[in-house]
Amino acid sequence: MLDLQFICDNADLIEKNCQSRGVTCDIPRLIELRKKRSELIVAGDDLRRQQKETAAKIPKATSEERPSLIEFGKQLKSQVADNESTLKEIETDLNAELSRLPNLTHPDAPIGGEEDAVVLRTWGKVPEFDFEPKDHVELMSDLDMVDFESGAKVAGSGFYFLKNEAVLLELAMVQFAIEKVRAAGFDLYTTPDLARQEVLEGTGYQPRGPETQIYSIENSDLSLIATAEIPLGGMLKDQILDESSLPMRVAGLSHCFRTEAGGHGKASKGIYRVHQFTKVEMFGFTTPDLEASNEFHQLIVGIEEEIFQALEIPYQVIDTPTGDLGGPAYRKFDLEAWMPGRGESGEYGEVTSASNCTDFQARRLGIRCRNNEEKGTKFVHTLNGTAIAVTRAMIALIENHQQADGSIRIPEALRKWVGMDVIPAKS
Secondary structure (H helix, E strand, C coil): CCCHHHHHHCHHHHHHHHHHCCCCCCHHHHHHHHHHHHHHHHHHHHHHHHHHHHHHHHHHCCCCCHHHHHHHHHHHHHHHHHHHHHHHHHHHHHHHHHHHCCCCCCCCCCCCCHHHCEEEEEECCCCCCCCCCCCHHHHHHHCCCEEHHHHHHHHCCCCCEECCHHHHHHHHHHHHHHHHHHHCCCEEEECCCEEEHHHHHHCCCCCCCCCCCCCECCCCCEEECCCCHHHHHHCCCCCEEEHHHCCEEEEEEEEEECCCCCCCCHHHCCCCCCCEEEEEEEEEEECCCHHHHHHHHHHHHHHHHHHHHHCCCCEEEEECCHHHCCCCCCEEEEEEEEECCCCCCCEEEEEEEEEECCCHHHHHHCCEEECCCCCCEEECEEEEEEEEEHHHHHHHHHHHCECCCCCEECCHHHHHHHCCCEECCCC
């Protein structure tokens, strides 16, 4: 959430920012709602002052004066109630308008949609096979590593069972990512798979409504989390931190649940776009200055790159365009791994993202910090990034390390957990 005074003082900037991010906004209405709210607050304070003065006069009034004072007090009470009711409606509308506004945007972020993404760098050599490569669906089916039919039978389309060596691979990737982030100084958590609506909204997710990607629990204010970013950000809700304790590095292991509404098509094949997966997520709280949060942002991206380099998977790092940033992100970098089975002859597919959300989430969640040398408090900056999202990383690993006989070579970094160098082909 942006600061309301900043919005009113920089209306043209906010409108231009919304336009570049493809977000519909109504800044004049927001400013008018703010004006009405201020007027109602002033009027309400005046009515309550009159109430207090009238109540003080009644005990001292004569018998002739008292009835009219009592009647006037009743009128004031009714007017106060009407004022408070109207103020509540205005504040609801004002907060709704505020919640639609995205974060500000880094000046270097590319303007446009997905096709305008800028490739910052690439790593690794795209494999050249001397045989016809298979996609992950065929490979995993041949090796008895996945069961889509049982997944659909139990939970519906978009769910699946990982089997045999795929289970070992999942555990290995989680262990490797956990080891990596712990070595980088992140405190480890397993998080709740559910979060309250106020926490989801605070982190920038909309758990209710026709366009949501969130599974909501009926007759409750709880929803299944789409990422550990949600509970990790929410765990410090309404807290004031000592600035000397920042930056804070936390990492969460969780299941992630997404409706993937509108996510059909070639990119949804197999386990690329599913309703549930396991992920290790990095999250950071920094002091409220861009130098600190930009530095943390680079740290997160660096860890993501180290993980995929260790997995020997070619990738590219992209600077995400404004139209794909989502509401909370000030700037976002994605890692896209090479997937030989994607498209006609292989394509890059997103496997991680890392976002600097500046104070956008902290303002909604009420997370502040205090410097003993200064008065008052400030909203911290928050950041998040994927250490490993198991299903997509598994696709890239299996497809890039497939061998002519249908076996899968295991990268050195995972062998101590998988317990083998190669997943052998089935006879």
